[in-house]
Amino acid sequence: MKIEQNIERLKYLLTLFKMSVEELLPLINEGLAKPITKEQILSPNIELGHLKRIDKIFKKGIHYYLDPKVPDVSKDASIFFRKAKFDVNLSLGARIIVNHFEEFKISLSAIAAxxxxxxxxxxxxxxxxxxxxxxxxxxxxxxxxxxxxxxxxxxxxxxxxxxxxxxxxxxxxxxxxxxxxxxxxxxxxxxxxxxxxxxxxxxxxxxxxxxxxxxxxxxxxxxxxxxxxxxxxxxxxxxxxxxxxxxxxxxxxxxxxxxxxxxxxxxxxxxxxxxxxxxxxxxxxxxxxxxxxxxxxxxxxxxxxxxxVKAGFEEDFRIKNDELKKKRELDKQNGIISGGSTPLPIKSPLLVSTIQTAFYEGVINEYEFCKKLNIKPDKIDRFLYESSN
DNA sequence: GATTCACATCCCTGTCGGCA
DNA sequence: TGCCGACAGGGATGTGAATC
Incomplete structure (x- = not known):
């Protein structure tokens, strides 16, 4: 199925992430027997599947590429437009993270206003x-x-x-x-x-x-x-x-x-x-x-x-890690199942209070409340009716 | 200490489209 | 119309911190 995309938005993302189409292609073509071509993704009518692959890189949601509005290349929009050079050579993963929080910051300031x-x-x-x-x-x-x-x-x-x-x-x-x-x-x-x-x-x-x-x-x-x-x-x-x-x-x-x-x-x-x-x-x-x-x-x-001294610390750290690994493997062999999850980010009380106020003021709904705080709807009570600690 | 949970990637399966 | 391969979608897996 083909859909109409606003090509300016893809071009904007490429500028934002300092990436050329030639660099993007191998990323989206991974595992494909028949690679997607430059012409295909730059055409106003794009295959939905291709767009989904592109979005796996940028993680904007399909609607992003369909929006007829031309994105704004102002200094307010991104640190990448404000500052050309950084002390670190940023990986794609780093650019995505920075961009994510920049957008979060912008939407948060809109909610606060x-x-x-x-x-x-x-x-x-x-x-x-x-x-x-x-x-x-x-x-x-x-x-x-x-x-x-x-x-x-x-x-x-x-x-x-x-x-x-x-x-x-x-x-x-x-x-x-x-x-x-x-x-x-x-x-x-x-x-x-x-x-x-x-x-x-x-x-x-x-x-x-x-x-x-x-x-x-x-x-x-x-x-x-x-x-x-x-x-x-x-x-x-x-x-x-x-x-x-x-x-x-x-x-x-x-x-x-x-x-x-x-x-x-x-x-x-x-x-x-x-x-x-x-x-x-x-x-x-x-x-x-x-x-x-x-x-x-x-x-x-x-x-x-x-x-x-530094090498000694690094060695200690390595040994400790190895021991932990060995212990886990042993546990596994002995049929001891260890549970776990990815760590949960610490929530800033300022974020919680801002989102709470926005919710009480009717600026955001329950769905957005959960999304901004990254909580499941069944945990909403914990963040609404109790004090934020 | 046991249980619950988050989430990126792996992997399987049904579906779809191209081609003869 | 039937066959074949590519693909999308979603469940399974791996991991181990958080929580009760």
């Missing part, structure tokens, strides 16, 4: 001239996340505190079998949206990314990031990235920074201060490697020793 909700900026804007350490101390006073023992609880707490400052924090989860992986850890979209990739095996890493993106928010500079501790000491790092890393470290480190700054030089003789750093890591939610990276920047450990 219709419901008379305003997200005024509460935290000030800083510049690169301000000292990240001082800014961190100042912001800590304003946000002061409660000390929690578990990393995940701390992350939830921090997201809650940021919600109180009108900052949206969203998480996205990537399952093990996801085809197009996003090669990013997080990003900040103006004016008030931070998005994080769920790091199920390392919440400390995710917490650091959140603090880093908070740095971008404070500078009001948009960026899409892949956080690599090794790069911190890299002089190719941009000033903004450096500032945000410094901010994140001091923001999370708090009073423990003093200990880190006055620590003895870490060598094999004092076992690289490993026990002390572990205890600091546990209280601050900074990962051990993040602290060691700071020591490297402070010249409190040599590059060779740093690499040695």
């Amino acid at each position: 219709l419901s008379d909700i305003k997200f005024d900026r509460i935290l000030p804007v800083f510049t690169l001239n301000s000292n990240p350490k001082e800014v961190a101390a100042e912001v800590r006073k304003l946000i002061s996340p409660e000390a929690k023992i578990k990393d995940k609880d701390f992350l939830t707490e921090l997201i809650k505190k940021l919600a109180e400052k009108n900052i949206f924090v969203f998480e996205f989860v990537e399952t093990w079998n996801k085809k197009e992986k996003a090669n990013i850890d997080g990003f900040f979209l103006q004016p008030n949206v931070i998005v994080l990739k769920r790091q199920q095996t390392s919440f400390k890493r995710e917490i650091f990314t959140l603090a880093h993106e908070l740095g971008h928010f404070l500078l009001n500079e948009e960026e899409i990031d892949r956080i690599d501790y090794q790069d911190f000491a890299n002089d190719k790092l941009s000033k903004i990235e450096y500032w945000c890393n410094e901010f994140a470290f001091y923001f999370l480190g708090g009073e423990f920074v003093k200990i880190i700054e006055t620590i003895d030089h870490s060598t094999a003789h004092n076992d690289y201060n490993i026990d002390l750093i572990r205890s600091i890591s546990e209280s601050t939610h900074l990962s051990r490697i993040a602290i060691f990276t700071k020591l490297l920047l402070l010249n409190k450990i040599s590059r060779a020793n740093y690499d040695h």
Whole structure:
């Protein structure tokens, strides 16, 4: 069956994702004996099956391509139109994720406007001239996340505190079998949206990314990031990235920074201060490697020793993972069935309250309510009649 | 600790369309 | 009209975190 498409919309998507038709074709032709041609997809009358294959890439829904309206290539529409270059070379999966949250942000701001909700900026804007350490101390006073023992609880707490400052924090989860992986850890979209990739095996890493993106928010500079501790000491790092890393470290480190700054030089003789750093890591939610990276920047450990310690952590991590895998396999052989599910993203209280208000104001219906919060209709009561915690 | 749940991909099956 | 292969759709599978 053939249907009439608005070819401008497909062309728009290609521009948005910085993709040529020649790059798209192999993606949609996967597994097809008779490949779809360029002429076929660029014709105003397109085979429905072909369109479905195209949409498997872009995930817009078939109606998107049929809309006669020409999409708007303005700076408001996408960060890809606002900023040409990013610190990371973005994978297709990453572009799709960024685009998804950008659209979510736009629809959310429309819903908020219709419901008379305003997200005024509460935290000030800083510049690169301000000292990240001082800014961190100042912001800590304003946000002061409660000390929690578990990393995940701390992350939830921090997201809650940021919600109180009108900052949206969203998480996205990537399952093990996801085809197009996003090669990013997080990003900040103006004016008030931070998005994080769920790091199920390392919440400390995710917490650091959140603090880093908070740095971008404070500078009001948009960026899409892949956080690599090794790069911190890299002089190719941009000033903004450096500032945000410094901010994140001091923001999370708090009073423990003093200990880190006055620590003895870490060598094999004092076992690289490993026990002390572990205890600091546990209280601050900074990962051990993040602290060691700071020591490297402070010249409190040599590059060779740093690499040695880092390799040790990576090895530990690998061994631990292998053991877990083995245990699971053994369980399987013994007929012990282990259950599980993909992790659930943490819901920002700001999102919940916004959607609740919109629902009460009649701006959205029950279906949209569930869709925006990604809940099933039978769980609607939990988010409507109870307080949002 | 047991149960429930989310979701990308795999895999099977019925259907449809091209061709002789 | 009947045969054959390609395809779409949807259920099954794999995975393990969240929740009770």
